Amino acid sequence: MRTRLALTASAVFTLLLSFIVAVHPANAEAGFQIQDGRLVDANGNDFVMRGVNHPHAWYAGETESFAEIGSLGANAVRVVLSNGVRWTRNDAADVADVISECKANKLVCVLEVHDTTGYGEESAASSLDQAVDYWIDIQSALEGQEAYTILNIGNEPYGNQGYEPWASDTSDAVNRLRDAGFDHTIMVDAPNWGQDWTHTMRDNAAQVFESDPHRNVLFDIHMYGVYEQASTIQDYLGHFVDSGLPIVVGEFGHDHSDGNPDEDAILATAEQHGLGYLGWSYSGNGGGVEYLDLTNDFDPNSLTSWGERLFNGENGIVATAETASVYGPTGPDPDPTPDPTPTGEPTPDPGDGCTAEYTVQNEWSDGFVAGVDVTAQEDLQGWEVSWSYEDGQTVSSAWNAEVSADGSQVTASNVSYNGTLSSGQTASFGLQGTHDGTNSAPELTCSAG
Known part of the structure; x- marks a missing residue:
């Protein structure tokens, strides 16, 4: 549209990129x-x-x-x-x-x-x-x-x-x-x-x-x-x-x-x-x-x-x-109120070359969004994180990782752009899932891919 907005603006925010923000799909790489x-x-x-x-x-x-x-x-x-x-x-x-x-x-x-x-x-x-x-x-x-x-x-x-x-x-x-x-x-x-x-x-x-x-x-x-x-x-x-x-x-x-x-x-x-x-x-x-x-x-x-x-x-x-x-499901979640204090942040388990930390970022009556931070303890060319849900949770979608599930057992591995990490560097991925009322955070195992 022509000549429709004032040409002055507030200073542009230069916030750092956060890899985990909200809710995402099972096949993110396909896109629209x-x-x-x-x-x-x-x-x-x-x-x-x-x-x-x-x-x-x-x-x-x-x-x-x-x-x-x-x-x-x-x-x-x-x-x-x-x-x-x-x-x-x-x-x-x-x-x-x-x-x-x-x-x-x-x-x-x-x-x-x-x-x-x-x-x-x-x-x-x-x-x-x-x-x-x-x-x-x-x-x-x-x-x-x-x-x-x-x-x-x-x-x-x-x-x-x-x-x-x-x-x-x-x-x-x-x-x-x-x-x-x-x-x-x-x-x-x-x-x-x-x-x-x-x-x-x-x-x-x-x-x-x-x-x-x-x-x-x-x-x-x-x-x-x-x-x-x-x-x-x-x-x-x-x-x-x-x-x-x-x-x-x-x-x-x-x-x-x-x-x-x-x-x-x-x-x-x-x-x-x-x-x-x-x-x-x-x-x-x-x-x-x-x-x-x-x-x-x-x-x-x-x-x-x-x-x-x-x-x-x-x-x-x-x-x-x-x-x-x-x-997620069509339409807004029924009162998807963010949890004011992230639930369950278990102590990272030192794994084979990396550690992984799981955080519930958002939770509602039957669903949740979680984020996982993978930190390299040595130079990595790939990584894999695995865990077992104790409360019957299921993963419905994920982003910035390839995620698969076999019953309660879940495995996540890097995608092409976030697998190479220097020692001390962190990559993040996220997922959306469902639960039946209890949603405790699992313990994770991280290993070099």
């Missing part, structure tokens, strides 16, 4: 995929985005907003980031913290570089190539997060001038990311300030999709003044559905300076076809478009009329959002 024109999660289940945009690049101190967005019913959040071309750069540690906030609040995290907005017409804009450079530079923050994050290369990468190379430039950007080792679902924005009134994305989407060796591209249309008529909305989204191509409405509003979009038709058409949508935006708009704030001054208890419509109205977020299955 496109199957038969649909976005599916790592468990192979349809995932339909129902969420909002968060202006993190300009308001990096508003990290509590992630919990608030989750509490309002959203299942996804599209996060504004900067590669440093136009605004303050969000570094890898900050992006890792954003991902951890998303995961802690059961939100699928759509990460986008906003500096590309209006390239070709906006002289200060970043190119897609520069956006790809940024993603490669912060790749460490996204490794292993394919099941919880979607990589949106660049916001509205062309304005209304110079947009003709959109297809070739987008394909090149996708392939550069694949060559660099990114396995994520990659989301690509339309030109024409995201609104594709020239149908450049629509007419070239199949070509771009086929150019990706993973066939894992999701198309993103932004609906503002171009989409005043229900018929225009239905025709555009219907074209992708009929063509078997995946699409999401990554931004839209109830009003705009270039026209009055039909938000009711956007919501109804998205629900009709089972397509995702992400409203613009949680709070902090400036430049004359403050009316697009969903909350007043980042206060979840003070929704604007637009916020009431999007969250609580017909076909809105509360009525239609379903939590991604990688976060």
